[in-house]
Amino acid sequence: MKRNLFLVLSLAVLLLVPLFVLDSFTRHLFILAFIYAIIASNWDISLGYCGVFNFGHMTFFATGVYTTAVMAKTFGINPWLAIPMGGATAALVALIISAPVARLKGIYVVLVTFAFSQLALQLILSQSQITGGAEGMVRIPSLSIGDYKFTRDYKLGYYYAALGLLTCSTIFLLWLSQSPFGKSLQAVRDNEDYARARGISITRQRVLALVLSAVFTGIAGGFFAVYLRVASPEVLSFSTLSLALSMVLIGGAGTVIGPIIAAFVLIFATEAMAGIRGMEEMRFIIVAVGMIFVLRFTPGGLVKLVSGKRT
Amino acid sequence: MSAIIISTLMSGILLGALYALMASGLSLIWTTLGVFNFAHGALMMIGAFVAWTVSEAMGLGIVAGLIAGLGVTAILGIVIEFLLIRPFYSKPNVLLITTMTTLAAMIILEKSAQMIWGARLKQLPRMIEGDVSVLGAVISAQEALIIVLAPLVLIALWQFTSRTTVGRSLRAVGQNQDAAALIGINVPMTFALAFGLGAALAGLSGILLGSIRFITPGLGAEPLVKAMIVVIFGGLGSLGATAGAAFVIGMTEAFLILVVGLYWTPFLLFVFLIAVLVFRPTGLFGKV
Numbered sequence: 001m002k003r004n005l006f007l008v009l010s011l012a013v014l015l016l017v018p019l020f021v022l023d024s025f026t027r028h029l030f031i032l033a034f035i036y037a038i039i040a041s042n043w044d045i046s047l048g049y050c051g052v053f054n055f056g057h058m059t060f061f062a063t064g065v066y067t068t069a070v071m072a073k074t075f076g077i078n079p080w081l082a083i084p085m086g087g088a089t090a091a092l093v094a095l096i097i098s099a100p101v102a103r104l105k106g107i108y109v110v111l112v113t114f115a116f117s118q119l120a121l122q123l124i125l126s127q128s129q130i131t132g133g134a135e136g137m138v139r140i141p142s143l144s145i146g147d148y149k150f151t152r153d154y155k156l157g158y159y160y161a162a163l164g165l166l167t168c169s170t171i172f173l174l175w176l177s178q179s180p181f182g183k184s185l186q187a188v189r190d191n192e193d194y195a196r197a198r199g200i201s202i203t204r205q206r207v208l209a210l211v212l213s214a215v216f217t218g219i220a221g222g223f224f225a226v227y228l229r230v231a232s233p234e235v236l237s238f239s240t241l242s243l244a245l246s247m248v249l250i251g252g253a254g255t256v257i258g259p260i261i262a263a264f265v266l267i268f269a270t271e272a273m274a275g276i277r278g279m280e281e282m283r284f285i286i287v288a289v290g291m292i293f294v295l296r297f298t299p300g301g302l303v304k305l306v307s308g309k310r311t
Numbered sequence: 312m313s314a315i316i317i318s319t320l321m322s323g324i325l326l327g328a329l330y331a332l333m334a335s336g337l338s339l340i341w342t343t344l345g346v347f348n349f350a351h352g353a354l355m356m357i358g359a360f361v362a363w364t365v366s367e368a369m370g371l372g373i374v375a376g377l378i379a380g381l382g383v384t385a386i387l388g389i390v391i392e393f394l395l396i397r398p399f400y401s402k403p404n405v406l407l408i409t410t411m412t413t414l415a416a417m418i419i420l421e422k423s424a425q426m427i428w429g430a431r432l433k434q435l436p437r438m439i440e441g442d443v444s445v446l447g448a449v450i451s452a453q454e455a456l457i458i459v460l461a462p463l464v465l466i467a468l469w470q471f472t473s474r475t476t477v478g479r480s481l482r483a484v485g486q487n488q489d490a491a492a493l494i495g496i497n498v499p500m501t502f503a504l505a506f507g508l509g510a511a512l513a514g515l516s517g518i519l520l521g522s523i524r525f526i527t528p529g530l531g532a533e534p535l536v537k538a539m540i541v542v543i544f545g546g547l548g549s550l551g552a553t554a555g556a557a558f559v560i561g562m563t564e565a566f567l568i569l570v571v572g573l574y575w576t577p578f579l580l581f582v583f584l585i586a587v588l589v590f591r592p593t594g595l596f597g598k599v
Binding site for chain 2: 053055099100103104106107108110111112114115116118119122123126127238239241242245249281282284285287288289291292295296299
């Protein structure tokens, strides 16, 4: 209950933020934080809840980014429709990758998912007539309702759209984590043999965990492309991967709120560092070192350290 | 036509030799420590940059560069083992944690290289000049050197791990840590040795790669993925299976490039790999 109160209060505060934050750069950081919060908290379904060593989560995000970019720009489909399409294709990609992953164990899962994301990157770079290659795609149509463009009033529309998306995603994750299905995922993670003995199909739960974790991630990817009006292979870089992964870790794998809070902290921290000269590369080193320290000293993530809960 | 086949064959062997060298370091660390070193590609890149700095920027020649590159990567390997692997051995989810810490090490090395050496392209001088003609196909002497050198290094490594006491202790620790400790093997020392040696192998592959390709901070990223494909395909268990898989992948890649072109090759290679994994989840030769 305390958690739900915290969430409702946070939502109320975030709804009021645009009243006080009027410059578009700070709002831009909030929007980025909302998007990364969706990535990190959904990644946690496979990595934290189900114990699938999935290191290819950014592939789902990139799938959303490029689906929406191609649909909206090349085929001229309305961005409002193109964004959910990103979620659908991301789920499809997750289904494909889950075929080998559900059968593999341990390190092989890490290797296949990691290699998969790198091959997605190769594919994006090589199919430049569709994806724009290393330069990416620019001038993707942006969101508007009627004549009202979402970039107006210092990105006010985008701020609320991103917050709405994060709210939907979080409600979905909270529902999922408390449902019998969510519990069965944790059973698969904690004791495979026992879960199997209770009639849970390990393979099916792993496939479902991956597919469900891709839906909101893909939608967030589509939103990201439309918001920035750019689709770039940068989303599959090691820097982006380590940033998102560190959110899951620092926030605490196996919790819904942890990665969301960590996304806010890390986006604002890294963007603040990016403003300092000579820190553009250094900030990723600092994030990586932070990740190591959390793994070393507070394995449950900082949220568990604060709440003192051991689950 | 036959000239094309032979030159494709040669490039397949070259790729196989490079992949075998890269994957051997990964395999050595995996069999001894049960850790997959994601910083392997970054260590390759560091080896190449250090060799370049010593041999070109300082003008001390390629031999000094080679020694410096191997030395620095070996030391970095030992440091990584000490700081990022050792504290987590007793943890139940050591595999996941070390994946993340070595991934962090990769980021740290790559970004540091970007700050130290910048993004400008660099290339190591060739160790030998000239071209070699093999059955009518011409390859550079440097490429021929790699083709000859890689199997020699692998044989030396194999002899080391099967004949010498120190080498055998690596395998003993890999098979049963407690039993190895009981017969008086210094387990932590062996771990450090395995990681240092694996890192030096990464450095060597990086230096060789840097003599035929440009050196950039991202030098190791694409080879790392290929080495991963090799170890997935061959299974991580033994050196022989890894080397065999490296040549199968190298050859497949060379012929795929000939048939479907450079763009679709990585994709088809991956489809092939998935197909293998669906039917044989521990790799083609693996038995984990």
